[in-house]
Amino acid sequence: MPRWLPLALLLATSAVQSDDYFPERDYWEQRPASELGFDPDGLDEAVAWARSQADTDPSDLYKMIYNHFAPREPDFRILGPTRPRAGDSGMIIRNGYIAASWGDLDRADMVFSVAKSFLSTVAALALDDGAIIDLDEPVGRTVQEDHFAGPHNSAITWHHLLQQTSEWEGTLWDVPDWADRPEGDDPADWPNRELQAPGSRYKYNDVRVNLLAYSLLQVMREPLPVVLRERIMDPIGASPSWRWHGYHNSWVELDGQHMQSVSGGGHFGGGMFISTEDMARFGLLFKRRGGWDDQRVFSADWIDTLAQPVADRPDYGYLWWLNTDRERIPQAPESAYWAAGFGGNFIYVDEENDLVIVLRWIPELEETVARVLDAINQPEG
Template identity: 55%
Template sequence: MARKTLLFLALSISLTLSAQYYPTKSQWEGKSASQVGLKQSGIDDAVQFAMDHEYSGQKDLRLAILQSFSREPYHELQGPTKGRGGPAGMIIKDGFIVASWGDTKRVDMTFSVTKSYLSTTAGLAVDDGLISSVKDKVKDYVWDDTFEGEHNSKITWEHLLQQTSDWSGALFGLYDWADRPDREGKLDDWRYRELKEPGSSYKYNDVRVNVLSYSLLNVWRKPLPQVLKERIMDPIGASTTWRWYGYDNSWMTLDGQQMQVVSGGGHHGGGVFISTEDHARFGLLFARKGQWNNDQLISEEWTRMIQTSASAYESYGYMWWLNKGPRSWDGLPSHLYYAAGFGGNFIVVDEQNDLVIVTRWLEPSQIGEMVRKVYNAMD
């Protein structure tokens, strides 16, 4: 009798999960705000706010990048760029589109939102047992000189994911110390700085993110865009228009084949180029804790792990930002997490409310207010 009860409960849970709406590859249904329990006036206000607060930087992103990182020594573009479009976005509630604005099919650079896609390939490697634990030292998986030495040999996968490794070196001609150097000091101060114990200090650094990408390619032994496409993007019905680029010189030979190490952002060009709609599908996958229809594409455990705050910086998880600590948005729940990129690119995920917000080319300082307006529509 007890066994029958358990089977009934399992079936009930399965039916409840499958009852959730998911878009098909060819169709994504919309509902009015009121149909999903939101105030239409509040959603309209949030959309208008996003459209009225366009990113103030250049639409020629080559210029925007070079101007923004001009103080970095030796900074140059090494990967492709693309001129951007105007403001665009989507609000997804209970799987349905309740608002969209701008050209949601346009493919644009997404800069450091790429890091959350990169993190996903790490999660898949953990799920598959290619990485036994994020606490493992990377040197045990990547046996060239990338992680040699007293300092670099201590670095774990978690340190790389949380940007607390203080990895020291150069990759593809880019030096770790030249990426976002301290405001104080000069070149020699940055070059010969005292290294910090892995895990003890947070530093946003694209060179070290690319070290993670390089390390994951060594583990997967096939291109990361292929992993992402086969395991995530195709199953969620993403378009075929997205691309993931590295640099002109970020090629390596693995198993007799040339493969590109893709970049974790657009700091030097490259990264993920993608549409708003494909971002929204990706966000919905995480809002549903890795499940798409009846398939667990990435483990629910990983969707919890990415929300693990770095001990050195509460606002950062596994290449997702957390609404906690010094970077939190006032008046919004702490369970929110989000991907963020240069120029005002965001994917905001709320598992508890089954809500996803995607914005493109929003003035970055205005994201908190825009999201607050969406939450005001819940009152």
């Protein structure tokens, strides 16, 4: 019996009761844009503009990753698999129905840092299960590893890792933390940069996100792709085509089992490979605050938790980007949030407008969202 089943049975007593539409596995209903509150011509123009911004060259993502990071990062290596990208694609979902879609919706492409938002969701499951008791608790109390030894690293909490404010110091999977997006002009100073207290400084850093993935593996005690499939992707009717990769050197022994610790992005290769439609299902799950049909997939409270802004980066929450003070997208509500990945991969979630937008290889999220919102028919008066 899975370790999470008793909680799932408990949560079933508070299952979602709603007349909202949820797509079946292998079928998602499309309705005319006008029935979903759009001006059809305006929506067509928004989609056409978005597609005009698509960037799929070069298709070889191995070369693109290497050429982007190797000139700046010492001893840069690609440690996980990559896959060439194809054409752009996207979906616009309103009231649960497809208002517009384009491109190959079934192709599982690399999604880069959108994987961070999937990783954040595994933390939500760990919290629901009691595998994490308190997000403000030091990680080292439950993950008793050398990674959290010493006065600095022992003070790091789950909250810090989820907000990318941990300032963790160390090496994971042969990559030191300082070598990821090193700061300063003198390479001799990079290994000796000044560290701030955990929680006091935001720093986007894939090595530290990978530490979160490793720590969640330690508390969940099973591979995170298995957790994600059983707890999230299967309940929402996702396809079996998605994959969540780690690195060739991120395998560990846990409870006598050989498991791979996954990565939270494609910075060093690996990460999430997923289709546009599966991303849209994931986005709709969040738009519905963790409920799917008659199931409670994760606690609705998590939606509010993930939106806690970082003190010195108020447009960032728990591995999701935020529209705090409507600064990033003035036309969108402040409550909107999105997952974002290198190369133009996005899942935009907007409860106020009952809207989910997925973009693949289209870097212009902000303007695309603004144009889609402009296409929504506004009530007179």
